[in-house]
Amino acid sequence: MTPRRSLALAFAATLLVAACAGPAVAPATSSSAPVEQSTGPQASQATAADSVATYRAYIEMNTDLLVTRTKAFAAAVEAGKVADAKALYAAAREPYERIEPVAETFGDLDPAIDARINDVPAGGTFTGFHRIEEALWSKNSTAGMTPIARKLVTDVTQLQTLVKTVDLDPATIANGAVGLLNEVSASKITGEEDRYSHTDLWDFEANVIGAQEAWTAVKPLVVSRAADLAATIDQGFSAVLDALQPFQRGDGYVLFTTLTPTDTQTLSQLIDALADPLSQVAAIVVTAQ
Amino acid sequence: MTSGPAISRRRLLAGGLAAGAGLAVGGLGGYGFAREGQPVDPQSGVEPFYGVHQAGIATAAQERIQFAAFDVLTARRDELQALLRSWTSAAVLMTGGQPVGNPAGDPNAPPSDTGEALGLGPARLTLTFGFGPSLFGSSGPDPFGLGPLRPAALADLPQFAHDELDPAISGGDLCVQACAEDPQVAFHAIRELARIGRGTVAVRWSQLGFGRTSSTTAAQATPRNLQGFLDGTNNVHGDDQPTMDASVWVAASDDPPWMAGGTYLVSRRIRMRIEAWDRASLADQQATIGRTKLSGAPLTGTAEHDTVDLTKVGSDGKPVIPLGAHIRLAAPATNGGIRLLRRGYSFTDGIDSQTGQLDGGLFFVCFQRDPRTGFVPVQTRLAGSDALNEYIVHVGGGLFAIPPGIAAGGYIGETLFG
Numbered sequence: 001m002t003p004r005r006s007l008a009l010a011f012a013a014t015l016l017v018a019a020c021a022g023p024a025v026a027p028a029t030s031s032s033a034p035v036e037q038s039t040g041p042q043a044s045q046a047t048a049a050d051s052v053a054t055y056r057a058y059i060e061m062n063t064d065l066l067v068t069r070t071k072a073f074a075a076a077v078e079a080g081k082v083a084d085a086k087a088l089y090a091a092a093r094e095p096y097e098r099i100e101p102v103a104e105t106f107g108d109l110d111p112a113i114d115a116r117i118n119d120v121p122a123g124g125t126f127t128g129f130h131r132i133e134e135a136l137w138s139k140n141s142t143a144g145m146t147p148i149a150r151k152l153v154t155d156v157t158q159l160q161t162l163v164k165t166v167d168l169d170p171a172t173i174a175n176g177a178v179g180l181l182n183e184v185s186a187s188k189i190t191g192e193e194d195r196y197s198h199t200d201l202w203d204f205e206a207n208v209i210g211a212q213e214a215w216t217a218v219k220p221l222v223v224s225r226a227a228d229l230a231a232t233i234d235q236g237f238s239a240v241l242d243a244l245q246p247f248q249r250g251d252g253y254v255l256f257t258t259l260t261p262t263d264t265q266t267l268s269q270l271i272d273a274l275a276d277p278l279s280q281v282a283a284i285v286v287t288a289q
Numbered sequence: 290m291t292s293g294p295a296i297s298r299r300r301l302l303a304g305g306l307a308a309g310a311g312l313a314v315g316g317l318g319g320y321g322f323a324r325e326g327q328p329v330d331p332q333s334g335v336e337p338f339y340g341v342h343q344a345g346i347a348t349a350a351q352e353r354i355q356f357a358a359f360d361v362l363t364a365r366r367d368e369l370q371a372l373l374r375s376w377t378s379a380a381v382l383m384t385g386g387q388p389v390g391n392p393a394g395d396p397n398a399p400p401s402d403t404g405e406a407l408g409l410g411p412a413r414l415t416l417t418f419g420f421g422p423s424l425f426g427s428s429g430p431d432p433f434g435l436g437p438l439r440p441a442a443l444a445d446l447p448q449f450a451h452d453e454l455d456p457a458i459s460g461g462d463l464c465v466q467a468c469a470e471d472p473q474v475a476f477h478a479i480r481e482l483a484r485i486g487r488g489t490v491a492v493r494w495s496q497l498g499f500g501r502t503s504s505t506t507a508a509q510a511t512p513r514n515l516q517g518f519l520d521g522t523n524n525v526h527g528d529d530q531p532t533m534d535a536s537v538w539v540a541a542s543d544d545p546p547w548m549a550g551g552t553y554l555v556s557r558r559i560r561m562r563i564e565a566w567d568r569a570s571l572a573d574q575q576a577t578i579g580r581t582k583l584s585g586a587p588l589t590g591t592a593e594h595d596t597v598d599l600t601k602v603g604s605d606g607k608p609v610i611p612l613g614a615h616i617r618l619a620a621p622a623t624n625g626g627i628r629l630l631r632r633g634y635s636f637t638d639g640i641d642s643q644t645g646q647l648d649g650g651l652f653f654v655c656f657q658r659d660p661r662t663g664f665v666p667v668q669t670r671l672a673g674s675d676a677l678n679e680y681i682v683h684v685g686g687g688l689f690a691i692p693p694g695i696a697a698g699g700y701i702g703e704t705l706f707g
Contacts, residue, residue, distance in 0.1 A: 122447035279568035
């Protein structure tokens with residue numbers, strides 16, 4: 001597995017390049033900068049386009065990574081290498097969890113890739129990561145998983161193609177960031193997502209990092225209009241990531257089952273404290289367009 | 290059980306038991322009579338217990354609910370029958386605003402009415418009793434030999450997409466729905482029934498609902514649910530006899546005969562992801578429901594009861610009521626004309642200890658003639674593509690056959706047990 005932060009850092013560098021290449025926009029240097037000082041409509045428009053280009057690059061980088069890692073994971077499953085497959089599982093999901101709201105726009109693709117067992121209605125077919133997770137951890141086996149693994153590769157490859165066509169605008173990106181944090185609240189902080197492997201904190205971090213990158217893409221539209229809000233959001237991301245740190249072990253995290261109710265409450269409340277101000281961003285970036 | 294004296298709880302408290310007994314007012318629900326000329330207060334209303342159908346279904350929805358599901362502990366049919374007789378007697382008294390026993394009798398014995406409803410009126414209490422699939426041996430032994438009498442319509446509900454039902458707050462052999470204008474009257478009713486049944490049955494789970502989210506008659510205004518939206522605008526009304534007969538009551542020609550005049554109840558404890566909802570934009574909330582938040586009008590109209598136009602397309606070429614909007618997927622027009630009588634209540638049970646988030650939502654109750662053509666197809670559609678699924682999760686529930694009502698002298702379930 002790659003070091004946890006390396007991807008985010010690499011992406012931040014890309015972002016800087018993209019921002020520099022775009023039309024010049026004066027960054028807000030002080031939180032007291034009046035709203036009127038914001039750039040004119042033309043520059044704002046250009047910046048919105050920059051936000052979209054930046055985030056689109058992030059999505060495509062992650063779907064590329066998803067395909068690469070899923071292929072390696074699927075190969076281990078097909079070869080019957082249970083230990084190898086287990087070791088590759090959490091990392092393979094990571095790029096998916098960073099951009100999940102985008103994947104969810106493609107109808108049946110998200111349930112095919114990422115459905116949990118209770119998401120599947122009576123008579124439906126349980127496929128995707130969690131189907132294999134169940135076999136690996138509940139049965140310590142890859143028996144019968146070859147077709148599931150092959151379909152998973154097909155599905156993530158299709159996602160890689162489809163994301164190139166997704167409609168994006170800054171408000172959608174901002175709301176997607178909130179959606180990622182809602183994902184954390186709904187299923188990661190309850191241990192429901194990875195109920196066999198208990199690797200929920202890997203997904204937790206990926207959701208937060210994905211939300212942070214989405215925020216970073218639209219942040220230039222916000223800082224000149226609501227500098228205090230931007231600062232609050234930045235602090236909120238730091239607070240969540242700092243709170244996660246004690247649970248890091250090597251390249252990954254402790255198992256979810258080792259967390260106490262106090263731990264999960266603290267993390268959950270930090271997520272809410274971040275997601276609420278983040279939910280104010282869409283209205284601001286819509287005005288900016 | 291002890292049969293209660295025929296005296297209202299309010300008079301009992303005012304005059305003491307001895308004095309009150311002399312002023313017995315029968316099952317009339319004393320308060321309204323005790324203070325003639327005073328405005329009728331919510332405490333004074335009485336809903337008749339006896340009738341062709343059980344009360345609490347077509348009855349105008351009261352403000353509060355206490356719902357309980359019970360596991361049957363006994364394997365003896367006569368004990369279960371005796372309990373149903375005792376429950377019936379207690380229900381007659383309590384719906385009439387009377388204690389079920391003497392709250393202050395023999396000092397050496399526990400009081401035979403627990404006392405917390407003393408001084409409270411009948412408060413339009415209704416008690417509605419039902420039988421779950423497991424009573425018929427659906428998931429184990431069939432000690433009462435009821436298997437052959439199990440209605441086909443009482444088929445176990447399928448797993449719906451995204452269900453996260455906790456067995457500890459799901460299912461049950463028996464259910465009792467207590468609805469009243471006063472939460473303590475509803476609680477008292479369930480508590481007394483649980484006390485009377487102790488040893489024969491045990492409470493499996495229970496749910497208090499603090500505010501109705503459905504109007505079940507045309508005269509009632511539509512209330513708001515915890516998402517802040519008007520809920521139940523297009524509900525079946527209990528006073529709409531043709532629709533009740535077509536969609537809610539089991540007909541004499543339906544099988545099995547013992548269910549004629551009955552209905553089927555489906556309950557779901559629907560947890561709302563309140564924190565996520567609170568940070569959704571107004572536009573997203575309205576698109577999720579398909580209605581305007583303030584007026585309750587469908588997005589294709591201007592007033593609450595305007596027709597929901599599912600075909601209207603906006604200037605952007607997209608349906609005005611989005612494809613995933615709750616009201617589109619729940620609409621009878623989308624579901625082959627299926628109509629459910631909903632009787633939902635808002636609930637909160639404090640916080641979720643794991644997340645610190647509010648544990649609240651909608652305790653959904655609905656009645657229909659046959660769940661296989663009622664709740665099941667509608668919920669299948671909703672579970673598949675309702676935009677609301679991002680903000681809710683079904684965490685508990687039950688399915689119960691509600692037998693018909695009874696006449697004086699009868700007991701609830703007599704058509705099943707004979």
